Amino acid sequence: MGCGRVGAELARLLDAEGHRVTILDIEASSFDKLPPDFKGRALLESATDEEGLRKANISEADAFVAVTRDDEKNAMAAQIVKEIFGVPRVICRIYDPLREEFYESLGLEAISPTVVFARLLKEKLEG
Amino acid sequence: MYVMVIGGGDLGYYLARELLANGHEVLVIEKDAKKCERMEDELGSVSLCGDGCEVAVLTKAGIARADVFIAVTDEDDDNLAACQIAKQKFGVPKVIAKINNPKDERIFAKLGIEHTVDGVALVLEHIKAQISTFPLIHLLSLKDRGLEIVLVRIAEGSPAAGKSVKSLSLPSGSVVSAMIREGQECQVPALDTIVEAGDQLVCLIPSGSERAVQAALVSSTREQSG
Numbered sequence: 001m002g003c004g005r006v007g008a009e010l011a012r013l014l015d016a017e018g019h020r021v022t023i024l025d026i027e028a029s030s031f032d033k034l035p036p037d038f039k040g041r042a043l044l045e046s047a048t049d050e051e052g053l054r055k056a057n058i059s060e061a062d063a064f065v066a067v068t069r070d071d072e073k074n075a076m077a078a079q080i081v082k083e084i085f086g087v088p089r090v091i092c093r094i095y096d097p098l099r100e101e102f103y104e105s106l107g108l109e110a111i112s113p114t115v116v117f118a119r120l121l122k123e124k125l126e127g
Numbered sequence: 128m129y130v131m132v133i134g135g136g137d138l139g140y141y142l143a144r145e146l147l148a149n150g151h152e153v154l155v156i157e158k159d160a161k162k163c164e165r166m167e168d169e170l171g172s173v174s175l176c177g178d179g180c181e182v183a184v185l186t187k188a189g190i191a192r193a194d195v196f197i198a199v200t201d202e203d204d205d206n207l208a209a210c211q212i213a214k215q216k217f218g219v220p221k222v223i224a225k226i227n228n229p230k231d232e233r234i235f236a237k238l239g240i241e242h243t244v245d246g247v248a249l250v251l252e253h254i255k256a257q258i259s260t261f262p263l264i265h266l267l268s269l270k271d272r273g274l275e276i277v278l279v280r281i282a283e284g285s286p287a288a289g290k291s292v293k294s295l296s297l298p299s300g301s302v303v304s305a306m307i308r309e310g311q312e313c314q315v316p317a318l319d320t321i322v323e324a325g326d327q328l329v330c331l332i333p334s335g336s337e338r339a340v341q342a343a344l345v346s347s348t349r350e351q352s353g
Contacts, residue, residue: 048204050230072180072204075211079238098182099208102216 001025001047001077002068006093008033010065015040022056025068047077053085063089071095078108128152131193131219133179133209134200135162138225138246142199143173154188180208182216190217199225207231210240241270262345263337266329273334276304279344281326287344293318296343298336305329 003011003025011023012035021040024047025031031042045052047066058064064081066074071094078092091109094100100112128151132139135157146153147170156179157163166174177184179198190196196213198206206224213219223242226232235243248265255261259280267276281287287295292303306316307327314320322328332340 049228050234070204072202072208076204076207076234080234083237084234096181099180099212102182102212106211106215 001064001066002074003030003033003042004067004069005033007065007067010067011040012038022061024052024056048073048080050080050084053077053081058085058087061085061087063087064091066090066092071099075099075103075108075110078103078110079106082108128194129154129189129192130195130197131156131185131188131190131213133196133198133206134225135159135166135174136199136201138199140166140170142197143170147173156184156188180205180212182212185209185212185217190219193217193219195219195221195223197223197225201227203227203231203235207235207238207240210235211238214239263341268334270334275332275334275337277330277332277337277340279328279330279340281322281324281328281344282346283324285324285344285346286342287322287328288324289321291319291321292316295322297330298333298339298343300333301336301340302331303328304331 001024003023007023011021015021015038022043023040024043024045026044026046028044034042043056045055047053058081064078064087066077068074074092074094078090081087082090091111092103094103094110094112095114097112097115100110100115103110130146130151130153132143132153132155135155139155139157143153143155143166153173155166155174156177157174158178160176163174163176175188179185190213196210196219198209200206203226210222210224214222221242222240223244224235224240226235226243226245227247229245229248232243232245252265256264262280262282264278265275266278295303303316305313306320307313308323309325328344330340
């Protein structure tokens with residue numbers, strides 16, 4: 001969910017490796033970032049909505065990733081997908097490090113790009 | 128009581144005003160500085176400008192000692208995030224969320240936020256109550272008891288007209304608690320009271336049994352009468 005730079009790039013990579021990919025976004029123009037040879041599905045739906053997720057055949061999915069720019073939407077979608085549809089692997093992006101910790105404590109797999117990038121920068125500086 | 132409100136729109140503002148009038152300590156957390164200013168001007172020092180979904184903001188606002196936490200922004204994902212943090216991270220005893228999309232009530236319950244108020248459904252029911260062609264109106268949900276209080280208008284040709292209260296085929300667990308008849312005082316009907324067209328019945332019914340109640344009191348065929 002979320003066809004921003006990260007979402008589109010992840011979709012491209014997975015698609016190129018032969019995975020079946022469905023990408024959701026609520027703005028049609030976001031799909032412009034997908035490469036012309038993208039073989040997956042681009043769906044104009046919200047993943048914080050059960051109906052939208054059903055249209056994406058979520059119950060058949062092996063994995064779900066939420067990378068909109070909105071932490072709350074990512075967390076909500078990830079929880080719906082995990083708790084209601086029982087998708088085995090669910091990852092969401094949470095910019096706020098404190099909230100990332102919180103969602104981890106709820107059993108969600110959350111990644112904070114803020115933390116990851118800061119750590120990376122620190123390593124570069126020290127290396 | 129210390130009540131924390133997330134979202135300083137109209138609802139948040141009036142909620143804060145009522146709570147203050149009842150002597151509670153109130154803090155409204157709102158992102159929009161203009162809305163905070165309006166609240167400061169009219170209600171005094173009761174707002175904090177910031178994101179109520181952020182752990183750091185909530186900590187600063189003293190969430191650890193909050194008795195009640197209410198999220199009333201226009202975004203359900205924000206209300207969910209704020210309430211989950213309040214309940215699961217800080218253990219606030221009472222957490223209430225406003226829901227903007229009626230479909231989200233079930234999702235919130237599933238994700239641990241049981242106390243929700245569905246704004247759209249409430250307004251819808253109030254509008255329906257003003258339009259006499261809607262035969263069944265929800266008055267109140269007693270969610271923790273699994274009960275609903277509904278008002279049913281008995282129309283001409285209703286399967287209930289001419290029947291006694293005890294012979295109505297209502298779902299089990301239902302109670303006809305009051306009967307309003309044109310030109311008469313409201314009464315508690317006896318089991319042998321005969322229901323007539325034009326009556327209004329206030330019934331307690333088990334949640335989710337609305338369809339059965341419709342079938343028993345309204346009509347099996349959907350009439351579009353004026």
